[in-house]
Each structure stands twice: as C-alpha cells, then as structure tokens.
Amino acid sequence: MFSLKHPLSACLVLAYSYAVPALAADAAAGAEKAAMCVGCHGPNGKSSNAQWPNLAAQQPAYLAAQLKAFKSGSRANPMMQSMAANLNDQDIDNVAAYFASQPAAKAGGDAALAKTGEGKAGMCLGCHGGQAQGNGQMPRLAGQHPGYLVTQLKNFKEGTRQSGQMQGMAGSLSEDDMKALAAYFGSL
CATH class of the missing domain: 1.10.760.10 (Cytochrome c-like domain)
Incomplete structure (x- = not known):
C-alpha cells in the first residue's frame, strides 16, 4: 500500500514532483x-x-x-x-x-537631481538590485519614468498603495528625496 509515511514513498513523490515539468511561460x-x-x-x-x-x-x-x-x-x-x-x-x-524579454527602456531624468538621487539610492538597492534591475518580486526601477516613480512613492507614503516595507521607506522620504531618487533611477 502506498503511504507517505514510508520514507521511500515520500522520496518517490518528491522526485516525481520535481520531474514533472511545469508549464513554461511562452x-x-x-x-x-x-x-x-x-x-x-x-x-x-x-x-x-x-x-x-x-x-x-x-x-x-x-x-x-x-x-x-x-x-x-x-x-x-x-x-x-x-x-x-x-x-x-x-x-x-x-x-x-x-x-x-524586451530590451530595457531608459526614461532619463534631470541630471542634477539624478546626481543627488544617486547618493540616496543605497536604501533602495538592497531590495531592487545593485543596478536597480529588480529582484524577483521586487520591480526594476532602472529606466522607469521619474514621474511614475514619484507618484508610486507618494502612493506608498499616503497608504493608497499597500506594502508595509515600501510604506515605511516612502514615509521617511521628503518630496525632494522622491524626485531625486526618481531622476536617478530614470537615468539608469
């Protein structure tokens, strides 16, 4: 009789589950x-x-x-x-x-603001990747429209967009900080 209590059965079930290919994205x-x-x-x-x-x-x-x-x-x-x-x-x-799979976009941004934002970006790069390329569930910020990023940061700060970690991070930013960070990420 098949039982997952038996170690060999459990190993076979695990091996089979890893061997069955998931539907790959197309x-x-x-x-x-x-x-x-x-x-x-x-x-x-x-x-x-x-x-x-x-x-x-x-x-x-x-x-x-x-x-x-x-x-x-x-x-x-x-x-x-x-x-x-x-x-x-x-x-x-x-x-x-x-x-x-599409080549990255580059939105650009105010050069002076981008320079200021570069100095502040470290707080974002731990989650969003060293080059702001994103990391799994964390989105790519590089090449994003600065205006879009500022809007999203404001939404997190105001709580109209929910994410505990991002709400905490955005809550510590002034509007000038948001604009500088957004200009930097848009310039990448």
Whole structure:
C-alpha cells in the first residue's frame, strides 16, 4: 500500500514532483496578449507617457504578481483590473515573460537631481538590485519614468498603495528625496 509515511514513498513523490515539468511561460504567446497593453505601456513595453510604467525588462515574477493583484482587486486600478480580468494564470505568465524579454527602456531624468538621487539610492538597492534591475518580486526601477516613480512613492507614503516595507521607506522620504531618487533611477 502506498503511504507517505514510508520514507521511500515520500522520496518517490518528491522526485516525481520535481520531474514533472511545469508549464513554461511562452513569450510569443505573451506578445499576442500584450497587444492590448500597447495603448498605455507602449510598443514592447516602452511607455512614452510618465503616467504609465515601462514594462520592458521588468522582473517577470513582479509583473505576474501585479497582474494577479489587479485581477483579484487587491491592487486597485479600474483600467488594469478590467484588463487583467480577461487573463488566466498562463496568460499572465506569458505576458510577464514577453515584457521581461524586451530590451530595457531608459526614461532619463534631470541630471542634477539624478546626481543627488544617486547618493540616496543605497536604501533602495538592497531590495531592487545593485543596478536597480529588480529582484524577483521586487520591480526594476532602472529606466522607469521619474514621474511614475514619484507618484508610486507618494502612493506608498499616503497608504493608497499597500506594502508595509515600501510604506515605511516612502514615509521617511521628503518630496525632494522622491524626485531625486526618481531622476536617478530614470537615468539608469
């Protein structure tokens, strides 16, 4: 009789679970679904409007988590909630893989502010990666629109966007600090 109490059975179950391939994300299928994103996020995820973030080269785990949060309503944005509502989990993984595979965008930023922001960026790089490239669930900040980043930092500070760690970090920033950090990350 099969029992997980038996050590050999447990080992076989574990070995089998690691041997069964998970459905891999398909960037080409993601490109098809991502066509609906171009209006705001731009071709290949490079937005020309600071109101909407660049998605190019963003961390796939972060993109997938955000799409799922929009779909569930735990992250509020009526437009994104309606867009994500039409995606199943495989679609979400595929869209995330597509945008992650695109070359990074560079939004630019005020050079003087960027220099000031560079000195303050250390507080962000521990989570967001040494070059602000992102790290798994932590988003890429490099090349992001400075205006978008300032808006998000304000949202975290005000509590309209939830994340305990980010709310704490943003809460310690002045508006000038936010602008300097955003200019620095946009310049990368």
